[in-house]
Amino acid sequence: MPRPLMRASSNEHRVAIFGGRSNPALANKIAEAYGTTLGDLSIRDFADGEIYVRFEESIRGADLFIIQSTHPKADNWMELLLLIDAAKRASAERVTAVIPYFGYARQERKDQPRVSIAAKLMANMLTSAGVDRILTMELHAAQIQGFFDVPVDHLYGSTVLTDHVRQFDLDDFVVLAPDVGGLKMARAYAQRLGVDLALIDKRRPRQNEARVMNVIGDVEGKDVLIIDDIVDTAGTLTRAAKALKDHGALKIMAACTHGLLSGPAYDRIENSPLERLMITDTVPLKRPSDCIEVVSVSNLFAKAIRHIYTDRSVSTLFTD
Template sequence: MFSTDRKQPIAIFAGRSNPALATRIAAAYGCELGKIEIKDFADGEIYVHYEESIRGSDLFIIQSTHPPADHWMELLLMIDAARRASAARITAVIPYFGYARQERKDQPRVSIAAKLVANMLETAGIDRVLTMDLHASQIQGFFDVPVDHLYGSAVFIDYFQRFDLSNLVVVAPDVGGIKMARAYSRRLGAELALIDKRRPRQNVAEVMNIIGEVKGKNVLLIDDIIDTAGTLTSAAAALRRAGALEIMAACTHALLSGPAYERIENSEISTLIVTDTIPLRRPSDRIKVVSVAEHFADAINRIYTDDSVSTLFIP
């Protein structure tokens, strides 16, 4: 049970993108989710109505923004309604921050979608953002309001330490993941390796080289997002050819689009551990879920009580 003894009352509400996680976060905090009506008109237009007073409250809105894009629109409407209902402070709790993979102009005539949605959130009226494992950490700089960036490693490390981690090497599936993989290898006392890949087109990856020794080693592949699982499964196949023994993988945000399930279930990966920032489309014997609810509840409490959140930022 966290603190509630402040003059400014706390209120925790949730959109429809991930109700199970929102319920777990509220339970971990020690309260119930606020009552809100969200529905779709016949043409798909979204309607939002807070069914209880939030005037003067410290409001936390929980909404992951995985596809469809309606989840973004729903969040924006919830923020707008809360601002018009005189909430004192509005924090958008976004366990999975969608459109984060379009965070730079890497070729002519493309949008920087992550900056656009940051602008939209601020225009709607947020005062703060709480999120986890942004695909690109520089997205924090797109905001002119505070952004608290949590790491999934906080829950994964606790999970992995239950196992025998001898003879382990942590592998980054691409250059962009090397910082995350290094943090895991340091905290698990494991060696580090890197997959050198090229991406001829979107959602297609080709393994070129493995940098580091994996022969005769147990492997833990680390990534922040799995979409179609092409990168992950091709990396696992290359590691097996290079002589790796058991191959496990961990990912914070399990989008698992298109052929992802079939690829994982037919791959060299023995177990894929994911968090519940995004609800799974269906269960799988190869996929295990660990919850980030307590981690988010702790962060919400620290924000509400104006305590330091930085101790939760250790990657």
């Protein structure tokens, strides 16, 4: 008697992981943690700066994951869009953009007249390119997930950073939010670590400039961990560290998911009261520093890719 025909499940498609040029070290680590190697990919620049991409192996019917952080330059965005377009035209079954750092996420609202909502524009371009799913980490504003008409899996840097912080002595330890906007994130760290919470009230006279006004909470004679999602020019971070030292804090550390470290950031950090800045490898370091410690998120992304591929919940990766 002939066997009945069985409908193939989506999990029978092979998984294929590729990495763009924005963060090759992390892409290789994710593939290794998954138990595979990156697929063969050609990317080059024409003389005029145009980007050319080509998948050097068949991806027909594959469950495809493209790893590309989208920090500046804008070429990182363009490269990702071209890779998605090429993958769809090569008949990949599903294309997931793995974006460890989602660039332009800080421009997620129209808070002034005549400005762009850049985060929404980026979401529109990804959708137009044909992406089927987004996997990203620590969006500057969680509501950006609503800009997409495709599923978004949102990971949290705190998942790996809190595990790393637990190696320190947490007696007389305080978690601090550098501004009101970071209070929810800092509270999550404080709850996971079982420590007290403090806050800095500040005023920002212009972009990339912050003025510390007041420390709310008891930090005198205590070690303090400053929490933020992004450290860019490090002005907010180092001013917060100085204010904490002026208020009698002892050892001052910081944990930030995305280390952009632009402009004077390195000099500010190295000349500040900060003893240690812990960041993840969502964005590659411009140069090493004795004050900066990198914690890899490769294992977390590899687990998330496996959960997506096998149609399991991703949220279980960051719930206690």
